Structures are given as structure tokens and as C-alpha cells.
Amino acid sequence: MNRLLLAAYPEPYRSRHGEELLACLAEAYPGRSWPPPREVAALACAGVQARARAVVDDTVRPWWLDGIHLAALALAALALVPYLQDVWHWALHIDPGQHAIAFHFSGWYPWAGGPTRIRLLPYGLLPLGCLIALLRGRPWIALPAAAAMIWAGATSHGRTLFGDEGKAGLGYYGLGTPITAHDLVLSGTLCTACAVLTACRPSRLRRRSYRWLVPVVLAMYVAGGLHIISVSPTFQRGLFALEVAALIAAWVATASTGDYRWLIPVAAVAFIRTQAIVIQPQGFMQSLPNLVVLVLLIAPLPVLAITAQRRQGQALAQ
Numbered sequence: 001m002n003r004l005l006l007a008a009y010p011e012p013y014r015s016r017h018g019e020e021l022l023a024c025l026a027e028a029y030p031g032r033s034w035p036p037p038r039e040v041a042a043l044a045c046a047g048v049q050a051r052a053r054a055v056v057d058d059t060v061r062p063w064w065l066d067g068i069h070l071a072a073l074a075l076a077a078l079a080l081v082p083y084l085q086d087v088w089h090w091a092l093h094i095d096p097g098q099h100a101i102a103f104h105f106s107g108w109y110p111w112a113g114g115p116t117r118i119r120l121l122p123y124g125l126l127p128l129g130c131l132i133a134l135l136r137g138r139p140w141i142a143l144p145a146a147a148a149m150i151w152a153g154a155t156s157h158g159r160t161l162f163g164d165e166g167k168a169g170l171g172y173y174g175l176g177t178p179i180t181a182h183d184l185v186l187s188g189t190l191c192t193a194c195a196v197l198t199a200c201r202p203s204r205l206r207r208r209s210y211r212w213l214v215p216v217v218l219a220m221y222v223a224g225g226l227h228i229i230s231v232s233p234t235f236q237r238g239l240f241a242l243e244v245a246a247l248i249a250a251w252v253a254t255a256s257t258g259d260y261r262w263l264i265p266v267a268a269v270a271f272i273r274t275q276a277i278v279i280q281p282q283g284f285m286q287s288l289p290n291l292v293v294l295v296l297l298i299a300p301l302p303v304l305a306i307t308a309q310r311r312q313g314q315a316l317a318q
Helices: 002-008 012-027 037-057 061-090 125-135 140-153 184-199 209-225 231-257 264-278 290-298 300-317
Strands: none
Touching: 002 012, 002 125, 012 061, 012 264, 012 300, 037 061, 061 125, 061 140, 061 209, 061 264, 061 300, 125 140, 125 184, 125 209, 125 300, 140 184, 184 264, 231 264, 231 300
16 A cells, blocks of 8 residues: 555656655554555655656746646646536446436436437536546647537537536535536636647647546546535535645645746636636525635635745745
């Protein structure tokens, strides 16, 4: 089990120091397959710092281009989240029955017997295809998928390709409104990011392994196999924990390098969700006051900016 902790570190680090680290863990905690939680957190933090330093040391691409790439990945994932269950059911030909994403106006698939009209494809295929293309550093493939998201969101009524796709219900855990297919700001921002990446020599973009899709498949299994919809408390708590972990990782990476690239995806997601709240102030759970929600969304931006500035100041002083 200790080897799972090595996944937090970049491959060159694992090759040079992996066995030494495992030996130290075995000596420090004999007979245990997993170190104490505090040690796990420290190792994960060190792994994030090592990955961040490796990214910054790679000067093939400018920091802002890498930041836009990360922002496009985050927006594609955000657009996919409400449709995880739908894509899983479509891929495995599962009739969702009464578990159909908590709404009945999207249309059923040809193999499922539903009370509404038939649709051929799930809308979630578009952000999923965009996400895969961006992971592999191919924005020219992601660009038409993002453009199709705009088309599907703007002209969904009366069609049978994706149906009247959208997400009905409350926003996740009170910190944002539902990001539906009809939110053209999300799909438009994603399309713009893909266009910028396509125009800026895509060969310089970072290509990530297909292994990064394992969490996506696992999320689809949880949402589709266990019928956990994106408005259920279980799904919302899991998404909350994931976003908090991502923000902590962005802060750790920024604090260790003083680089601004991780500020760009955080700002992009905050912008999308803040505008959704402003446009539909009654569209999300009232578990927290509106002002508190907006502060929670915007607060990470100055924190990351100040952290990067302080780290750069320390580096200059040394």
C-alpha cells in the first residue's frame, strides 16, 4: 500500500528515490502497510511540491499557456460532472428507470422505455471528449467538441440528438448554481480557451497519461452504478472534498514555487460559478448567505496571488 503514496511524486523522482522512500517507511513503521494519517498528508504534500517544481523547471512552454491548459481541463471537468451518470448509462446500455438524473424532460435512449421522446446521445459525451483531448494535449480536437457544446446548449429545444439536455435541481452543496448545458458562459469560455491553445503552437502543450482518466471512470461508476445523482448529498460531499483538495494542492504548488500558473484555473472556475450565482440568485441551496458563498468562491484568488508574490520575494532575497 505504501507504493500508492509514490503516485503523488513525478516519475523521475520515483525512479531515483522511490525504493529509498519505501525502505524508510518500512523501517519507521514496521508491520504496517499504511503510515499514520499525518505522515500520509506530509508525503502527499511533498509529492505535490515535487510535481510543481518539476513543472516550473520545464521551460518548454510559458507559464500562462500551461495555466490556460489547466483552466480548460478544469472547465471540461466542471461541465462533465452533472452528466456522469448519464454517460455511464449510455455506455453500458443501462435503463436508468426512476434514477434518470432526477429529471424527465431530457428524453430516453432507444433501448430504454421512458415516458418522453427518444434522444440518441448524452450531452456528457461532449465535455468528456473535450477533457480527453485536452489531457493528451490536442486542443484542435477539443475545440470542435467545445463548439458543439455551445450549439447543443443554444439550440437544444425540439431536437432528438441530445434531447432537451440540462440539469434540474439544486446546486451542489450551496456554493454554486447548477451548471447546465444552457449555460453558454461555461461552454463559451471553454471554447475560447481551446481556441487560444490551438493558436499557440499546440505541440508545446503538456501531454498527460491516460491514467488521469481513472478517477473519471471511477466517478462514472459511483454515479451510474450506484445511482448517485449529482444533486444527492453523497455526491455533493464528495465533490466538495475533491474541490477542497484541489484548492489545497494549488496553494501548496504556488507556495513551493511562487508560480502564477495555478491561479488561472482557480480564477476560471470561480468566474464561471460566480456568474451563475449572479444570473440565477435563487437557483442554488440557501444553506449559506449569498455573500458568504461569493466570498468562498473568490477568496482563494487573492490568497494564491499573495502566496506567489511572497514566495518570489523570498527567492529574490536569497
